[in-house]
Amino acid sequence: MSQEISFWRKVVYVGAIVMLLFPLFWIGQPATPKSAGGVLARLRSENALSQASLGEIDPAGESIKLATLGLRPLAVALLWNKSFEYKKKEDWDGLSATLNQITKLEPNFITVWEHQSHNLSYNVSVEFDDYRMRYHWVTKGIDFLVDGIHLNRENPRLLHYTGWITGQKIGRADEHVQFRELFRKDEDFHNKLNHEIPIDKAHGWDGRPDNWLTGRLWYQRAERAVDAGIPLKGKSPLVFHADNPMSLVNYSTTIEDEGVLGQTAQRSWYEAGEALGEYGRRPIPTSWGHNVRLGEYDQVKEALTRMEQRLEQLAPGVRAQIRQEKIANLTPEQAAALDVPEEKLTDANFQHHMDAVQKTKVTHQEVAQRAPEQNRKAAEKLADRLGDEEVLSSRIAHYRSIVNYDYWTIRCAAEQTKVAVDAREFLYKAKQAYDAAELDEARKLFESSWHAWRKLYDQHPRLLDDISADELSAGIKQYQRLLQQLDEELPADFPLGEILKMRQDRDESLKQMYRQLGTPLSSDADKPEAAKEEPAEAKSEAAKPPMTEAKPEDAARPKPEAGTSKPDAPTPQDTANKPSDAKPAAEKAKPAAEDPKAAEKPKPAG
Template sequence: MNRNASFARKVRYIAAIALLLLPLAALSQPATIGKDASAGGKLSQLRSEYGLAQAQLGEIDPASESMKLATLGLRGVAANLLWGYANHFKKVEDWDNLELTVNQIIRLQPNFLGVWEFQAHNLSYNVSVEFDDYRFRYEWVKKGIDFLITGTQYNRNEPGLLYQVGWFVGQKIGRSDESKQFRRLFRDDKDFHELFRKNGVEVDREQAKGPDGKPDNWLVARLWYNKAIDSVVYTGKPIRGKSPLLFYSGSPMSRINSASAMAKDGRFEDRTELAWRAAAGAWHSSDYEDRSQLDVGEECYGNREIPTSSGLNIRLNDLEAARDRLAAADAEIDKLAPGVRAALKAERESKLSDEEKAALKKPEATRTFDEFALAREATTKINVTNAEVIAGAPKEKRNAIRELTERMESDVELADWIGRYRGIVNFEYWRSRCRAEKMPRTLTARKLVYDADLLTETGEQFSVAKEKYEEAWGLWSEIFREFPDLMENAEAQDLIDSIKKYRSLLGQIEQPFPKDFVLKSLLERHAEGQTLLEQVKLLEEAANEKPAETKPAEKPADKPEESKPAEPKPAVETPAADKPTDDKPTSDKPAEEKPADEKPAEATPADDKSADEKPADVKPAE
């Protein structure tokens, strides 16, 4: 009986397993291609829908699959060992073995994005700097970029890797110490351009060419950023490891960097102005003249909807509209409670220090860095909240004011988030920069500085260079008055470097640095500018002290000439001269008592001359 029960139970188990195989076979049926193509079972359809299959993830590599099988389930251990070897080869500077080891790692971990990002950075940034020749450095930068592009093949439409390719092409080639040489090599690197073409980036497009008609690294980087954005928008891939705020800023910033690089390369033609117009349209502007320079379908960064960490979606261009609504609501509150806000503000202003009051009164464009800090602190101190206005308002108006403040809450939150996110990407500065740079006046100012720098470096036509500098400083002072934000950013350092060259030029032609220098407020906002002003001040003080020291020295030199005609007069005083024997011992003794190191060789001849002259003086007396 027991044996029969056990046998029956086993039969039931086998029958159940057999029945389960039928739905499992239907669920796991693979997709097929060709004439009788099939989407496959449910699991295959889900893999296709969510991009989970290797066919959707990227390239299927038989060698990679063989390595995974060969590790017998110890793929993680093998990968860790290879990472250790890679770090070792990097330390001992065995670059060939490092490259081979990295290629083995990606066979084991082709879909681990950290492998591609870390090792590409290692090749382009860490290994490249170990070489002295910039051409070898450039080759290793290319290897890092090539490695990333390979990663985009194994991880198809992955926004993070596509973004990283754009970052390396733009930042590593365009901002390194050898950027001038790297950019030149990139423009003529046809093999590198062909690699981009094979991966869907047409570097021959007009949108990727610089003013010389060759591919520009910043504009090529923009095409990679756009591929990353398209991957998010059209394939629904999530943005991993980067804030959407920064992710979407890559493309418009590439336009800005390209336009800026044109000026540094000495390009000041109409194309540079158009490049800044395109940069303005891509960053913030809704002006048709700026928007007309963009590609078809290219969206303005300031108008792009960006999710925040609070779940609120914002547009960076909406801050002014939100602030206008808040200002209108504040004005309505002030009508309901007239004089309350003004009285509270005046009371708090009276308690400010003299330095804070002076900083508030001073125009923003002329404030120093310390005055900006004081002004911000003072503004916070005198700020009056609506809750304080409600407390001081008439009782019958308080409910109406509360309703207004409740309606303002959404705009307050919106303005707060937009303000924070603008600060992260320095939105106001780049908006002001684009507006200023697209004006012909700014283009002229930059050309004047560029030409003057060249003349100064070559040591030619100092007077012409001085005139160009001073004309440029006048234009820049006008630009900074209209766009004071431009003085705050590190980009102003280039202009400070030119001011230092101007000061050096003045020293060579023996002219002082102007006391009322028109760009003094710019210098005061930067450490190097402050150092320059201190040096100029010290030189001025030293120059003022020199005349006071030389005048006393000149008077003794004049006196002997005036007293020479009066020298015969002592001849009348013969009684004093009649005792030469008494005078000589007294005059000789001090000379004998002088230390050995103080007795000059000239002292003896001087005494001998006076002894020879005395008989001549005595003869006329006789």
């Protein structure tokens, strides 16, 4: 009896398996030229999930995935561990082979391409002493990403990261001077890149491909992919789109550090400003579910001002009346601290001041509710619009601060002026004269540069507390060493004393220079003993936390490459008259038709 039950149970199992083959065939039937296939095949086609939709089909990869028979995750884990072992043992050929095997099994896992390309370009390359071998492994990382782009058609993250490594790794590495020159001469690599991007559009001032401009072409290709509807995943749209114009900014600062000044640098800054303007007009998706345009901040502020004026017309005198009522309800301590200027606040009244300001703030809705009856409905509607516009304004300002949009816009405009060109040309030539031991000539050029920089900062005060001022500190310290060789001290009327004051806490040598100006330092340690004993009130004021403006993020700058020829040095008359008539410092490297005279608003080359 038991044998008969077992027999029929097996019959039922086999029958069920046979019956299940029909729905499985209906679900998993592959697509053919004449048929759309089963359910899964149609879903893959509709959602572009097939390998043919995602990118090129790799026959070797497909064969390997089939041969693993469902053990692909285990094989991938073993290969990752194997790659780490090869890296520890510095077996670079084995590492490259293992990475290729991983990509055969996981061709559409974007993190694999990003992680391993970074590994090759940043981690493996530094293991070599010869900078040429380091450059070779940087380019291998870029080649690795290009292979990933083929298998993941127009993936924005891979395209963007290719541009990042091309620009940042080659342009910011410790060996950036050598890397940039190797990149310019690497015609074989250019020919390979030409199959992906129009490398001819990346030619710099010397007619050869530049790494920053090449990186920009990758960024532009990534933006076109996003604009075509390919979703951007794992990357902030704000930062993603900012790297395109910032490539031109980085190119401009780099060629200036290399001594390419004059009209060439002006044109480059003009193009960078145009790119930033285009970026400001681009709609940027936000985490709040709507788009913002960074360049519309001024228009939004103007609209706010007009609406506030209109609200005052609908409710004349109401805002001031409400504020006076709120002031009357303050405590005596809060009322006394309300009108104290911020620079005079102390620990004793700082919190009272902040509380008073918050309590006396009058909202637009409060004004609208107290408007005359005939204007109240219009005033309330206008107050709602004002609230929405203020939220939009604050969000645009927040996004602009993340990418330092205000500063770079001002910097691009300032660098196009003749004053900026004069300041940089004099400074570069002064350093060249100092290196050539022409101390008197170097001193004249340094001082001409300081006056030009002072004029530039007077025209653009926002630049004082910025990256270019940090770069200028190195030139000031070199000027100090020059004066020491001439047995002189820093003059009391030094035009850039404000920079010394702002940076005295960052650099001990700048603090010493600031002392020479005869200006008292902020540190108590530098004050005489009598001055250290202060009344309690004075100590309280001194203890107040400073209300400083947020500084732009310091960015690492490449050091200027030593010039191949000594530039022409202007005479003192040049300093007083036309400093821009001096030839650019990198004269040998410039095109023959280059005119160093700079117009205030240069136009890009047609």
